[in-house]
Amino acid sequence: MNTFIKIILLTLFGSYCTFAQVLENYESNFNTLFDKKEKLNPYYFGYNPAWLGSEVSDQILYLKSEVNDETGDFRKFTDPGDIRVYTISATGKKLIDSTQIFRGSFSFKRTENNNWQWLFTRDYSSGSPFLIGDSTTGNSRYNGILMNAEYAARIYDKFDLGCSLRYYVDDGLKLAHPRPTSNDREINFSTGLAYHVTDKMSFGIQASVYDNVENIDYSQDLGALLSEIVLIKFRGYDNPNVFMMTSETRYSYNNGYSGGLNFLFEQNSEFTLTAFANGGFNKINVKDGGDQPIDEGLWKNNFFKTGLASLYKLNNSTFVSLLYTFTSDNDWAEFPEFDVLYSKNNTSEHAATAGLEYSINNSLTAGIEAGVKYTTINISDYYSNIFANNDAFKYLLNVGLKIKWSNRFSSFISAGFNSNSTGDNNIEYSGSSEYFTSYRIKDLYYSQAGYNEYLFNFINAYSPGFGGEFLINLNMSNAIPVNSTIFANQNRLNSTIALEYRVAAY
Amino acid sequence: MFLYERHNDMKALTKKMFNKYKIHILVLIISAFPLGCKRLDIDNAPSALERGTKYKIVLKDNSGYMTTLYGNNLVRNAEIMIKSKMQGTEYQLTTDSNGVAEISGIISDDYIVTANRWMLPSEMKIISGVSRGDIKLTNTNARIITFSSHSGTEITIPMEMAIGSSPIVISEIYACGPPGAGLYYQDKYVEFYNQTDSVVYLDGLVVAVVFANYYLNIRYANDPDYVHTKSIYKFPGSGKDYPIRPGQFIVCAAEAINHKLVAPNSIDLSHADFEFYKPDGTGIDNPNVPNMIYIYQDSGNLWLIGGEGSAIILSNCPSDSIKPSGDQFLIPIKSVMDGVEYLQDPTRLDLKILNSSIDAGATGSIQFYTGKSMERKALSTSPRLILKDDNNSTADFDIILHPTPGKYH
Numbered sequence: 001m002n003t004f005i006k007i008i009l010l011t012l013f014g015s016y017c018t019f020a021q022v023l024e025n026y027e028s029n030f031n032t033l034f035d036k037k038e039k040l041n042p043y044y045f046g047y048n049p050a051w052l053g054s055e056v057s058d059q060i061l062y063l064k065s066e067v068n069d070e071t072g073d074f075r076k077f078t079d080p081g082d083i084r085v086y087t088i089s090a091t092g093k094k095l096i097d098s099t100q101i102f103r104g105s106f107s108f109k110r111t112e113n114n115n116w117q118w119l120f121t122r123d124y125s126s127g128s129p130f131l132i133g134d135s136t137t138g139n140s141r142y143n144g145i146l147m148n149a150e151y152a153a154r155i156y157d158k159f160d161l162g163c164s165l166r167y168y169v170d171d172g173l174k175l176a177h178p179r180p181t182s183n184d185r186e187i188n189f190s191t192g193l194a195y196h197v198t199d200k201m202s203f204g205i206q207a208s209v210y211d212n213v214e215n216i217d218y219s220q221d222l223g224a225l226l227s228e229i230v231l232i233k234f235r236g237y238d239n240p241n242v243f244m245m246t247s248e249t250r251y252s253y254n255n256g257y258s259g260g261l262n263f264l265f266e267q268n269s270e271f272t273l274t275a276f277a278n279g280g281f282n283k284i285n286v287k288d289g290g291d292q293p294i295d296e297g298l299w300k301n302n303f304f305k306t307g308l309a310s311l312y313k314l315n316n317s318t319f320v321s322l323l324y325t326f327t328s329d330n331d332w333a334e335f336p337e338f339d340v341l342y343s344k345n346n347t348s349e350h351a352a353t354a355g356l357e358y359s360i361n362n363s364l365t366a367g368i369e370a371g372v373k374y375t376t377i378n379i380s381d382y383y384s385n386i387f388a389n390n391d392a393f394k395y396l397l398n399v400g401l402k403i404k405w406s407n408r409f410s411s412f413i414s415a416g417f418n419s420n421s422t423g424d425n426n427i428e429y430s431g432s433s434e435y436f437t438s439y440r441i442k443d444l445y446y447s448q449a450g451y452n453e454y455l456f457n458f459i460n461a462y463s464p465g466f467g468g469e470f471l472i473n474l475n476m477s478n479a480i481p482v483n484s485t486i487f488a489n490q491n492r493l494n495s496t497i498a499l500e501y502r503v504a505a506y
Numbered sequence: 507m508f509l510y511e512r513h514n515d516m517k518a519l520t521k522k523m524f525n526k527y528k529i530h531i532l533v534l535i536i537s538a539f540p541l542g543c544k545r546l547d548i549d550n551a552p553s554a555l556e557r558g559t560k561y562k563i564v565l566k567d568n569s570g571y572m573t574t575l576y577g578n579n580l581v582r583n584a585e586i587m588i589k590s591k592m593q594g595t596e597y598q599l600t601t602d603s604n605g606v607a608e609i610s611g612i613i614s615d616d617y618i619v620t621a622n623r624w625m626l627p628s629e630m631k632i633i634s635g636v637s638r639g640d641i642k643l644t645n646t647n648a649r650i651i652t653f654s655s656h657s658g659t660e661i662t663i664p665m666e667m668a669i670g671s672s673p674i675v676i677s678e679i680y681a682c683g684p685p686g687a688g689l690y691y692q693d694k695y696v697e698f699y700n701q702t703d704s705v706v707y708l709d710g711l712v713v714a715v716v717f718a719n720y721y722l723n724i725r726y727a728n729d730p731d732y733v734h735t736k737s738i739y740k741f742p743g744s745g746k747d748y749p750i751r752p753g754q755f756i757v758c759a760a761e762a763i764n765h766k767l768v769a770p771n772s773i774d775l776s777h778a779d780f781e782f783y784k785p786d787g788t789g790i791d792n793p794n795v796p797n798m799i800y801i802y803q804d805s806g807n808l809w810l811i812g813g814e815g816s817a818i819i820l821s822n823c824p825s826d827s828i829k830p831s832g833d834q835f836l837i838p839i840k841s842v843m844d845g846v847e848y849l850q851d852p853t854r855l856d857l858k859i860l861n862s863s864i865d866a867g868a869t870g871s872i873q874f875y876t877g878k879s880m881e882r883k884a885l886s887t888s889p890r891l892i893l894k895d896d897n898n899s900t901a902d903f904d905i906i907l908h909p910t911p912g913k914y915h
Contacts, residue, residue: 229873239613241592244871245850283549292723294856300549332551338614338654339552382556383613 025056026471028412029457030398032309032321033357033367040309042262046276048192048206049162052101052152061505062091064498072492074481077442078124081115099154107146114139118232120180122172122214128299129333129343130286132216132250135230138176144168160194178218178229186212204262212254218247235297236343238384238436249290256282270313277306297342301331317359325351342383349375365402377447384436390425390448394418408463416455422448445486453479468503554655560610561653562660565601565621567643569667574633580605581643581665584623589901591616591853614654618867620896621645621663644668649866649898650855671895672843673702676820677755679846680879680909682813682872687769694811695759695775695911696818700750701893708750709743712825716817717834718859725859732836733819739782739798740825753890757911758782760809762795771877773909782809801825802835813874817847817860839864846899848880867900879909
């Protein structure tokens with residue numbers, strides 16, 4: 001018998017394990033109920049790696065394959081017409097001993113930005129106004145690998161120390177002429193400390209730093225020599241710099257720091273309360289020019305996030321939950337050479353969600369979650385002389401059902417409805433060029449558009465009793481604008497299908 | 507066994523240290539964060555808003571003419587053109603009776619500034635006793651000026667006296683090669699134009715390509731005295747053999763042949779006026795077209811100018827006065843009649859190779875093998891064609907889709 005097949009069979013049968021119950025670890029689109037009940041802790045809420053011990057996965061290997069597709073014309077101008085992301089990952093966790101734990105993952109990720117007009121900037125939605133592209137519309141793809149390692153240890157009686165390292169690299173290529181290429185490298189390091197004051201109450205402190213570099217290259221190859229390239233560099237919503245060039249190199253140095261506090265209170269399994277506050281900044285420093293780079297601009301975002309989540313067990317079959325989050329982003333862009341402010345934007349969002357979960361019997365659990373989100377956005381683009389502000393209410397409703405067909409077969413199904421209604425909208429511009437009035441104004445219209453979103457989630461888990469567990473996850477959402485003449489008869493459909501195989505391979 | 511013991515020892519040591527210094531460690535961790543942030547060079551948003559500055563441009567005369575006429579050195583009724591280096595947006599201003607022009611709502615940028623104040627014959631009569639109309643005050647020494655809140659709201663531009671402009675100007679440069687013919691580049695040419703109302707002579711005038719090495723970052727734009735070159739040709743003739751009539755174009759081709767026979771989208775240069783024939787090169791010598799006299803060219807089989815970026819000068823320096831310097835030759839800037847620079851990215855004036863007193867800006871932004879050409883703008887076409895010559899190619903030149911040898915488009 002082929003050695004490879006022998007190894008596979010040995011792995012499958014050697015890893016013979018019985019899962020007491022399937023569908024104990026899955027990812028629903030609920031915020032505080034079902035799977036999220038186990039995730040009300042600072043590992044998931046405010047990410048402090050010191051709480052790695054509260055991460056819900058088992059000491060098994062998770063092999064996952066996922067395809068996400070987002071398509072439709074209800075989108076910003078800068079968004080690709082179709083985004084398709086393929087991910088294959090392997091994740092595992094291991095208790096090294098009673099005081100140490102390690103979790104690691106390795107993923108391959110392919111992102112296809114299809115029907116993408118003009119842009120070839122990987123982080124086009126970061127908020128930075130410094131975007132580069134060319135006159136062609138085409139498909140771009142990014143192939144990358146992601147490695148993630150997390151470690152936590154009990155360093156002293158009541159103290160846990162954790163850290164995580166995320167490393168990602170990819171290379172990008174626009175398939176249409178002039179075929180620019182990009183290289184991206186991202187490193188993110190986080191560390192956290194947890195102090196367990198009592199068995200019920202813990203505090204934590206956490207800090208993280210990341211450093212990314214993206215290099216976009218329009219090279220002067222033979223193809224570029226024989227046909228014309230129009231390079232477009234945006235520094236705001238309007239007045240892009242347009243060049244007839246055959247070569248250009250852009251370096252984006254992207255780094256950020258954040259720090260935060262965590263809190264967790266657990267009273268047996270009756271009541272759980274967790275909270276976090278996190279602040280920091282991201283900045284992107286953009287330079288153009290191959291051997292003699294010059295400043296293109298600096299973008300910086302100061303952010304603050306805080307949240308509070310609680311879960312109360314009314315009785316053995318009923319849980320109620322409450323979630324509140326607040327996020328604030330204040331970003332600005334400047335041209336360093338002249339120390340002049342190009343743009344200044346403020347975004348804040350309050351979100352509150354309440355939920356109720358009820359176990360009808362051992363096999364059937366139902367849940368409902370309702371929430372409201374209030375968002376305000378103020379955009380001041382001094383460079384382009386464009387100003388916009390709006391506020392929006394978003395109402396959301398989720399209903400879900402978890403069905404345990406047998407000890408080997410379980411399902412989860414949920415449906416949701418979001419209604420996004422905008423309040424006072426305002427866009428001020430005058431003397432703008434066609435680049436804004438025909439194209440990028442759509443970015444602002446999009447952020448001010450009211451829409452309804454329909455969500456559907458289906459998860460099915462099956463364990464044949466040997467060889468592991470299989471899980472399939474289907475997630476769909478469809479956003480349809482309401483009362484919009486700009487986006488009339490358009491939509492944005494997002495669908496994900498994931499197949500996961502879980503096996504006790506070690 | 508050893509590893510196990512070592513592990514236990516480490517744990518015991520850690521426990522002991524942490525027990526002893528736990529308060530210190532906590533304080534250290536908490537304080538390290540803000541200290542770390544300070545170390546991180548946290549940037550603050552600038553207070554000056556883009557387009558938020560109102561600029562006052564003051565022209566001050568260094569020649570003494572204005573003082574003689576009006577009692578102060580403020581240059582009134584001067585025309586100012588400012589052009590954004592980054593975006594190419596042009597603004598036209600005129601100074602008031604105080605020599606001041608104001609502008610606001612513009613982006614912060616390096617602007618290419620051309621300020622001209624033509625002296626009236628009646629004014630020159632008062633100043634020098636001679637009535638003449640070819641004298642102007644211009645900003646010879648301040649061509650690129652930064653407009654930003656940091657540079658201040660008042661911008662003072664010194665104005666110098668200048669006598670008219672060159673009688674012969676470079677009217678067109680075609681260098682990129684035609685489309686649809688692979689890497690064909692032999693159809694380059696430079697065109698000259700006599701924009702005076704009298705005959706002038708080309709005999710002995712020097713055409714040189716400015717030397718630079720972009721890859722090694724070698725350029726001599728800041729040399730105030732000389733243009734550095736490694737490619738020099740001169741017009742034949744001994745005085746008055748090659749006249750150029752008023753309003754006449756002269757085409758000097760790299761190869762004076764009908765390029766359409768090889769590259770259908772190219773041009774017929776078989777009737778060019780002169781040919782840059784390199785004696786030791788592989789180019790075709792058209793016997794019906796007089797050759798430019800080859801003085802020096804360090805490399806290449808043909809007369810070569812950059813397809814996307816280069817600079818050309820026309821000089822009246824006698825060829826025997828050109829100074830050798832290492833592997834280069836030096837042509838005095840004072841002898842340059844006209845010069846034009848073009849760049850792949852005309853906003854990168856920091857990469858200029860030609861001194862800004864000859865050409866303050868740059869034209870270009872043409873890609874290889876697109877068949878486009880650079881042509882000087884017309885100031886007027888009637889009663890005869892007058893081309894714009896403010897020694898600023900950013901403002902003086904346009905890009906045209908097809909070359910037009912020997913004529914204006």
